[in-house]
Every structure is written in structure tokens, then in C-alpha cells.
Amino acid sequence: MEENKKILILCGGKFAFKTLQLLAHEKFLYAIGIGKGSEMIVDALEREAEDNNMAFQSFPNKKSMSEMKKWIYSIQPDYIFSISFPFLLSEEVLSYGHEKFINFHPGPLPEYRGVMPIFEVLKNQESQTAICAHFMNDHFDKGNIIFNDPVVIDEGDTYGKLTVKLSKRMSHVVLNVANMIQFGSKIPSAIQDESVAYYYEKPQFSDTYINWKKMNASEIVSLVNACNPWNIGADASLMGEQVKIIRATVHSVSHYNTAVGTIIEINEDSINVACLDNEQIAIEIMSTDEGIMTIKHWNIKENLIGKIFN
Template sequence: MVLCGGKFAFPALQLLAYEKFICAIGIGKGNDTITDALERESEDSNIGFKSFPNKKSISEMRSWIDIVQPDYVFCISFPFLLPEAVLSYGQDKFINFHPGPLPQYRGSMPIFEVLKNQETETAICAHFMNSKFDEGNIIFNDPVTIEKGDTYGKLTVKLSERMAQVTLNMANMLQFASQIPSQPQEESLSCYYEKPELSDTYINWKRMTASEIISLINACNPWNNGADTTLQGEQVKIIVASLLEESHNNQSGTIVSFTDTVNIACVDSKQIAVEILSTDIGILTAKQFAELKSILAN
């Protein structure tokens, strides 16, 4: 059985279904379009299906699992914590696939955090589940390289595609191994990240270096429609920007020049070249934004 949260799990679901490993699918808090599509595919493939739209609905999960009687339950970005009443179905029967290395990146959005923190590598962590988020014994961390220029969207797609092979490998291990080795998480290395708030997505021009700002912008693209900031007195989101290796003598956060990009001074004497922004008017190229500000200046 696979419990999932939406599109991120689709490649894994497709591969596991093709290899005849799936007996049922449960989706938590998915939008109607995704839920309906998954239900239709499940019916066509003669696979059990159930939707868990909210926390209250989890009370129905144990009785459903008892009917389906899966050998194991895989969780891929399932949004709700499973209570002991569900986990007691079987010792080491529930395996979560976390899209970030554990125990260093616990929490609901490790993809955002690893990008913001300028990591060069992340992981898909397979671990047995307990009654706390992301704290069960680790089976393995499967490393994934973060390429220069990876955004939240690019890394999400990369991890989603890798997830398919990781879950298939896990299914094969369970089928042929008499015991799956695991080890407790090292709590001294653990860190839990809450879901990002505005303070986490806002550019601090006085403290953040140019490379840190670029990393934040990439971490916010596309889920937050860019990193939040103020330019020319207007609240905007910077969607795409690159590092500009040109020194300056301007106060950080001020616009140094308008070219094909909007070039902004940073605290480390470097600049970022903004290419695309989101404004109240809409999504604009840097050139369009520059032209707009010139018009307003007149």
C-alpha cells in the first residue's frame, strides 16, 4: 500500500504499479483534480483507493488497512501524522520516504531548506515510521546531487523521478530479504524545520550575501513565486536572478543600474542581476520593470 500527498509520488506509483507491487493507494489532502485522476487510475488497475482529505479522516485508516491487509505501507509526502492506532497494524510495517537527509532536515519542506542553505547534496531517506514526524529508525539515505542553478521546481522533479527507483529498490529488498537493517537517528545532528513563513522567504539585504540571495530566490521558485523583497517602494517577488561579478559602492539593496537586467547591490560588494519579477501588475521581465519605473519617474 502507498500513502501519498499528490503529484510528487506519481512516478513512484506508476513504477510500483507496473512491477505489481501496489495493492492500494491512499491520498491525503490532494486537490480534486489529482484525487479524481488517481482514483480513476486505481479503478482501471483494480487497485484499492481511499482519500483522506483532513486529519479527522485518519480515524478511518486503520479499518481500511485491516480490510486491504498490505504486507507493508509506503508513505511518500503523506501530509498527516499516523497515530499509534494505525501504526500498531504491524511492527516495522510502515516506511516513509523523506525528500531530504535525516536527521539533519526534518520537516515538511526539506527541498526549500537544502537550497536556501546552499547544500551541494540532498537525499531521499527511507526510514521506519513512529508516532513522530521523521524520527523513526533510518534504513538508508540515498544521496542526490544538487546542481548549480537548481530551483525548488527542478530539484522537486529530480527527486520525484529518483523516488520511483528508490521505492522500487525498497520493495525488492522487502521481498527478498529476511530482515531490513536500520539504525536510530543521531539526535545530536537533528534539526526540524517548520513550514517557511514570510520571514524565511524575505531577502535581508543588510545581512545576506549575493550567493545567499540567489540561493533563496532559487529555493522560492516556483512554490512561493519567488523571494520576497521591496524594490523602488514596491513589494515584489524576484523569480529569476544570477550573480553579477561587478563590485559597487552602493548601499546594499539599492538598484545600481538598469540594463537587460535589474542590477542590485549586495552587502558583500557584489551584485545580483534580476531577470524576472512578480509584481502587482503581473510577472515582468527586468526590462519591462525598468521601463515601468522610468514611466512612473516621469
């Protein structure tokens, strides 16, 4: 029986763990490289690699990337797969082999290039996202596309929920590509359509801040979900205090043209706030200077009805 292809996985942390486990089980995993990993994750992967007689290398910063070419040539993998690896690979590294480097991007390409497509698809209220397998070149997310594997975004999905869902699907997508290179003579691919391409920079504070005067209720809830848990929640200001809204839902009651951002009602489970288009949101969990808590446990020291978020 023909030996399995030897695959080196370059990853950025625990998002790739399920893929590493599955490829190891299927006898494809040959080596692991991690970039910018926490000390705990690096140590865990290094021990796992050592226990399974696999090559391992940590690339904690851009400077350390100068060692990558030498390392790859020393271990001689058949293919190099990348899953959320944080550094761009240079032409010198990529010269190891034509179509030997394949990236698995957690968002549809070319529409969602960038470092955090999970945030962007949720913020933009997409009904589905994708895992895109594509060949790598010396530009982020621009190599020829092998395929986009669609993933449904369910109502109420947060950044955390969607990340877990994509991590599980990623393992099967990567295994499918591993089988393609194992049993196929050539992997088909297509040039990316630049007319629909967009690159999203890493979100800044302005991207996570609720604009009450421009965002309707569903847009605010989508932003809240997109910020949970990586940013703790969506940013807002109430009575001069910076707060983060962690969980909110659209409240299907009109507010009769109250000024947007105004607190209309406080009940046991939520703070109801006026939004654009005569809509409301019900805020259920917030983070304040007092900590993260449900509204039921939030120490409301004064009557906030009529106060305005901005």
C-alpha cells in the first residue's frame, strides 16, 4: 500500500486542534509549526509532536520566520497546509514546491479576505460563510481557489459558536484535501475574481462600537454577536461609562419614535432600548466597571429609564 503523503500543518493555535487530531488519526500528519502561540499551547503541541515522533517548530514572531525555509527543507514534507497561521510566507519559503502550500481560510474567498472573516460575516448579517481551500502565494488570501465549502450561519450564532462550528468542519475539509492529493494526480483550482474581492483589516475600536444613529436593531444584535466573546461584547457608552453589550436580542415591540439609544424599560431580564426604524433591542448581559453580569444581577443604583446609550 502506498504511504500517505507527509503533511506539515502550520497553525496559529487551538482552532486547528481538531484538524491536527483527525490528520494524525488518518496518518497524514507529519509535522507541526505554530506561530504566535501561547506558551501553554506551544508546550502542549510540542509534547504531542514528540510523543508521536513528529517534527515541531515554533515561530513566535516575524523574525523567527527566517528559519522556516531551512526547517522545511530539513524535514521534507510532501505538502504544507496552513490553518490560521499568522505570518505571510515569503517567496523564498514558497519556492519549496509549486502548489505544495495550501491555506484553509475560515471565510469565503475572495469576498472575505483578511484576518477575522468570522467577525465580518456575522457583522454583515450573512446567512452563510465558508471554509476556502486555496493555494498560497506571497499575498494574504490571494492564491488560486480549490473550493469554497459553505457553512450555514444559524440565528443567534456568536463569534464563539461559529468558531467552534468552523473548527469542527475544518477538520473534515482538510482531510478531504489530504485525500485529494493522496489519490488525485492534480488538484483543480481557479483564479480569484478580483471584481468581487475585498480585504478586511483587523477590527478596530470604531468597528466594534455601536452607532445608534445609523444601525437598526438587527444590525446592533449582529454586531453584539460578532464581538462575543473575543471583544467581550460590542462597545457602547452609558452615562459617561464605557460598557460592553454581550448578549442582546431584537425586541418585537415598537417604541413610537423615542430617540434612538434611549432606555425605554427595565425588567427582570433585560434593558429595552430604542433603535432606528421604531425598533427595540433587549439587552440581557453587559460588562460594566462592576463586572460581567445579567441584567437581573446588575446593581442598578438609579432609575435609568430615559437615559441614553451613545
